[in-house]
Amino acid sequence: MPGAAANGLGFLSARNRLTALGWGPFFAHQMRAGDGAPGRIMATERTGVRIALGDEERTAPLGGRWYRLTPEHRPTVGDWVAFDRAAGRIERLLERRSVLKRIGAGTRGEIQLMGANIDTLFIVAACHETLNLARIERYLNLAEQGGIEAVLVLTKRDLAAAPDEQVRKAGGLRPALSIACVDARCAESVEALEPWRRPGATIALAGPSGVGKSTLVNTLSGAVVQATGTIRQGDGKGRHTTTRRSLHPLPDGSLLLDAPGLRELKIPAAEARDVAEVLATIEALAKSCRFANCRHGTEPDCAVRAAIAAGELDPHRLDRYRELKGEVTRR
Ligand SMILES: Nc1nc2c(ncn2[C@@H]2O[C@H](COP(=O)(O)OP(=O)(O)OP(=O)(O)O)[C@@H](O)[C@H]2O)c(=O)[nH]1
Ligand SMILES: [Mg+2]
Ligand SMILES: [Zn+2]
Numbered sequence: 001m002p003g004a005a006a007n008g009l010g011f012l013s014a015r016n017r018l019t020a021l022g023w024g025p026f027f028a029h030q031m032r033a034g035d036g037a038p039g040r041i042m043a044t045e046r047t048g049v050r051i052a053l054g055d056e057e058r059t060a061p062l063g064g065r066w067y068r069l070t071p072e073h074r075p076t077v078g079d080w081v082a083f084d085r086a087a088g089r090i091e092r093l094l095e096r097r098s099v100l101k102r103i104g105a106g107t108r109g110e111i112q113l114m115g116a117n118i119d120t121l122f123i124v125a126a127c128h129e130t131l132n133l134a135r136i137e138r139y140l141n142l143a144e145q146g147g148i149e150a151v152l153v154l155t156k157r158d159l160a161a162a163p164d165e166q167v168r169k170a171g172g173l174r175p176a177l178s179i180a181c182v183d184a185r186c187a188e189s190v191e192a193l194e195p196w197r198r199p200g201a202t203i204a205l206a207g208p209s210g211v212g213k214s215t216l217v218n219t220l221s222g223a224v225v226q227a228t229g230t231i232r233q234g235d236g237k238g239r240h241t242t243t244r245r246s247l248h249p250l251p252d253g254s255l256l257l258d259a260p261g262l263r264e265l266k267i268p269a270a271e272a273r274d275v276a277e278v279l280a281t282i283e284a285l286a287k288s289c290r291f292a293n294c295r296h297g298t299e300p301d302c303a304v305r306a307a308i309a310a311g312e313l314d315p316h317r318l319d320r321y322r323e324l325k326g327e328v329t330r331r
Pocket of ligand 1: 212228
């Protein structure tokens with residue numbers, strides 16, 4: 001099968017291939033009679049998503065049905081789905097064990113999914129320049145909200161004047177924060193990441209452009225599976241080489257999720273202000289709802305809906321509020 005060979009698991013039986021992709025009882029128990037084949041979403045592509053089934057890989061469009069749902073309910077990289085082979089489409093999204101999500105940088109503040117069913121987040125930062133501790137903190141929070149273990153991976157150790165000093169500084173962010181400081185290009189150096197690379201474990205990489213996320217994928221794969229980009233001469237920034245999310249099975253049995261570096265996380269302060277403002281606006285209105293536990297849906301005498309009806313509140317802000325609350329309570 002060309003697809004099975006493409007994900008590097010060609011030597012395994014179909015069932016073992018699923019296991020190697022992270023399949024287990026949590027997902028198996030969700031399958032119902034008449035469901036199609038279980039598959040894992042390996043990558044997002046321009047035309048849809050690439051799905052690894054036990055014996056082949058298929059690409060399926062994410063058609064209108066999915067786009068009517070909020071982003072949180074749409075399949076994302078790392079998701080397990082029931083796939084209808086005959087129709088060539090995703091039937092059902094299986095419940096996630098974990099999800100990594102962020103609030104988008106746009107004015108709508110939509111939730112964006114960074115990946116599903118992730119065991120560990122490698123927060124990647126280059127240590128030859130001043131660490132952006134606020135950014136790392138932000139990623140630590142995302143991992144905590146998603147119920148995902150975080151590990152700080154400091155790259156470019158070989159270029160840093162005082163790498164141990166950087167490790168010490170970052171260590172102040174959390175009492176028992178796991179930190180690995182590596183040369184991402186060097187196989188021997190990245191052995192420090194071994195404790196998290198268990199067979200079937202899914203590890204997501206996050207961090208700004210140019211820090212070496214794709215370089216880590218290549219070194220840990222022992223092959224060039226992802227393109228990497230040089231650093232810009234003028235400002236030392238990355239070139240946004242990786243543009244899509246993709247999951248890479250490694251020879252040691254773990255799976256690495258490579259992703260584009262996020263430009264948007266550069267402005268966490270503005271985002272935090274925006275979030276606080278939406279929460280405060282809705283909560284102030286909600287004090288006047290008839291019911292203390294009003295969900296601002298069909299309840300009578302809802303002050304929030306009244307404000308929307310009167311044109312005093314943009315309905316998008318209520319959507320945004322709900323997304324934010326989902327983020328806070330669904331931990
Ligand atoms: N010296 C040194 N260079 C590194 C290290 N890690 C990455 N690089 C180099 O940094 C550049 C950017 O690496 P990438 O792996 O493309 O960075 P990325 O995080 O995937 O970036 P985006 O895909 O743009 O988000 C490449 O030229 C790598 O060779 C390291 O530990 N040491
Ligand atoms: Mg990359
Ligand atoms: Zn209400």
